[in-house]
Amino acid sequence: MKFTHPALFFALLALPVVAGGDRLPDQPAAPDPATMPAFAAGQILNLDPAGKFTPAQHAADVQLLLGDVASQSQEGLVEESSPVKGGGIMVNLQGRFQNAMTMSVDANGQTAAPCVPAAEAPAKKVK
Amino acid sequence: MRHLRPALVLAMLSMMIAGSSLAATVIINNVDGAGEGFNDATPAVPVGGNPGITLGAQRLNAFTFAANLWAARLQSTVTIVVNAKMDPQTCTASSAVLGSAGTTTVHANFVGAPVSNTWYCQALANSLAGTDLSPANPDISATFNSNLNGSAGCLGGKKWYYGYDSTPPGGDIVRCTGNHVIVRTLVTTYRPPHESSSRATSLS
Numbered sequence: 001m002k003f004t005h006p007a008l009f010f011a012l013l014a015l016p017v018v019a020g021g022d023r024l025p026d027q028p029a030a031p032d033p034a035t036m037p038a039f040a041a042g043q044i045l046n047l048d049p050a051g052k053f054t055p056a057q058h059a060a061d062v063q064l065l066l067g068d069v070a071s072q073s074q075e076g077l078v079e080e081s082s083p084v085k086g087g088g089i090m091v092n093l094q095g096r097f098q099n100a101m102t103m104s105v106d107a108n109g110q111t112a113a114p115c116v117p118a119a120e121a122p123a124k125k126v127k
Numbered sequence: 128m129r130h131l132r133p134a135l136v137l138a139m140l141s142m143m144i145a146g147s148s149l150a151a152t153v154i155i156n157n158v159d160g161a162g163e164g165f166n167d168a169t170p171a172v173p174v175g176g177n178p179g180i181t182l183g184a185q186r187l188n189a190f191t192f193a194a195n196l197w198a199a200r201l202q203s204t205v206t207i208v209v210n211a212k213m214d215p216q217t218c219t220a221s222s223a224v225l226g227s228a229g230t231t232t233v234h235a236n237f238v239g240a241p242v243s244n245t246w247y248c249q250a251l252a253n254s255l256a257g258t259d260l261s262p263a264n265p266d267i268s269a270t271f272n273s274n275l276n277g278s279a280g281c282l283g284g285k286k287w288y289y290g291y292d293s294t295p296p297g298g299d300i301v302r303c304t305g306n307h308v309i310v311r312t313l314v315t316t317y318r319p320p321h322e323s324s325s326r327a328t329s330l331s
Contacts, residue, residue, distance in 0.1 A: 066224055066227060069229070082237065082260045083261070084237075084260050084262070086238035087237045087238075087260040088235050088237035088260070089235050089236055090260065091232060092264065093230065093232060095229070095231075096229070098228060099229060100224060100225075101224075102222060102223065102225060103223050103282060105222070105282055106221075109283075111282075111285075
């Protein structure tokens with residue numbers, strides 16, 4: 001299971017900002033290729049508003065940090081009728097598929113705090 | 128079952144995001160036990176507009192403040208209930224879980240659903256349906272890491288900043304974390320859990 005349209009979420013997050021919420025810089029700076037980390041499958045990268053890629057974080061590491069809340073297992077999840085008339089059907093996710101934020105500090109003391117789409121990232125790395 | 132098209136999701140979120148005269152109500156259910164998390168009785172000095180005089184009160188105030196920011200910007204006639212707690216979570220000298228949150232249930236094919244055979248997280252589904260589709264469950268479950276308390280072994284001594292003013296002392300972590308995970312939970316739509324599962328009944 002994957003989140004739909006990851007790029008869309010960033011657009012969605014920007015809407016309330018436009019509506020008057022916390023301010024973001026007008027235009028992120030272009031990333032500096034000299035400071036960009038090596039890319040590899042399964043990495044999670046964070047591009048901050050200043051255009052800097054913060055250290056890569058492997059999805060498997062994130063999975064270990066988050067434990068069950070990052071689980072995207074569908075095992076045991078059951079569709080049931082909503083108790084409300086006209087409520088269609090529902091599934092209790094049993095605490096799984098949560099979004100999370102992690103923070104890491106590199107050797108230079110730089111922090112990175114990527115928001116992890118739990119239903120997406122771990123699946124790419126954990127087999 | 129298909130997931131939502133971007134334009135449709137944007138349109139729906141636009142409906143859910145409030146104008147100046149619209150709002151939603153977000154209720155924080157403190158589900159921590161006595162003496163821990165949001166109920167930690169350790170004395171604290173009010174900071175950044177947060178009047179709490181215990182660590183637990185400051186934590187709960189800050190979380191409620193973040194929730195209210197979103198309550199003022201969302202449109203829903205159905206109260207959004209968040210079960211929240213602060214528990215010890217993984218934290219090492221170089222990495223930590225700040226917090227996590229997620230919808231407790233997903234819903235499909237309810238009256239008012241813009242697209243059939245599509246799962247909507249509970250808060251969004253409730254807003255679209257105009258009623259609480261799962262009264263027995265909170266809309267969101269959220270947990271934040273209480274280990275971020277300045278201990279040297281946890282991210283080099285970083286800790287949460289509980290002020291409302293977003294101007295923490297150097298290195299402290301601001302409340303935007305809570306904001307971030309909450310909003311992601313509010314707007315998330317899902318592919319069907321049964322899509323690759325043989326255990327659940329197919330909608331088709």
